[in-house]
Amino acid sequence: MASGVYLFIGEDAISKEVKLAHLKKEFLPSKIRDFNLDVLYAKDVSVKELREKILFLPVKSKKRIVVIKDITSASMSLRQFILDYLKSPLGHIILIMDTDRNNPKDSFIAELSRLCRVFTFEGPAGVNTFTLSRAILGSSIQRALALLHQLLNQGEEPERILGGLRYALNKEISHPSTLKKALRYLLSCDIELKSAAIKPQDFKERFALEKLVVRLCSLTQFQREA
Structure with missing residues (x-):
């Protein structure tokens, strides 16, 4: 090789x-x-x-x-x-x-x-950051949380989840102020995950990502209704 x-x-x-x-x-x-x-x-x-x-x-x-x-x-x-x-x-x-x-x-x-x-x-049919981002952009909180839990249970790294979401949101969100808020939520979650109080696979890690998903779903729902 x-x-x-x-x-x-x-x-x-x-x-x-x-x-x-x-x-x-x-x-x-x-x-x-x-x-x-x-x-x-x-x-x-x-x-x-x-x-x-x-x-x-x-x-x-x-x-x-x-x-x-x-x-x-x-x-x-x-x-x-x-x-x-x-x-x-x-x-x-x-x-x-x-x-x-x-x-x-x-x-x-x-x-x-x-x-x-x-x-x-894997293609979009698999459970990955692509399917998670589509659920968030569709403002489907329950589905997005279920996909997040499945990704974490599969051993997906939080930084890969954040990176995938950042890529998808940059590509799909057209309104500048909405995108700015979404990226701010991602940055806040990234800082929280890297803080000394949170260890890998800890409950607090899941909570930080769950909070991010809910906030992003609410944000995209607001954009859809605006």
């Missing part, structure tokens, strides 16, 4: 964004993050362009991240270039390839799965 190369498989876009955010936080200094991150789309990028992005040196950082979306749309020449690159990847590059579908008949994806570190993200 090559170092510094990842393959994201699945339809849960929110969880993918949360994982990408974790990798950016791990490898890229926050103040110059945008200078060391490129997001490309396989159907639009040429071999020449990808080669240039990979050869760029990091700016005041040890690493650069290059993301290739919808990797199954890559041309044959781009696929071959990527496979050749993975034989000897550059140490300063974190290469992340993304696809919604895992087609076992696609030899390219099969080879990437062998060479890369693979992360699988």
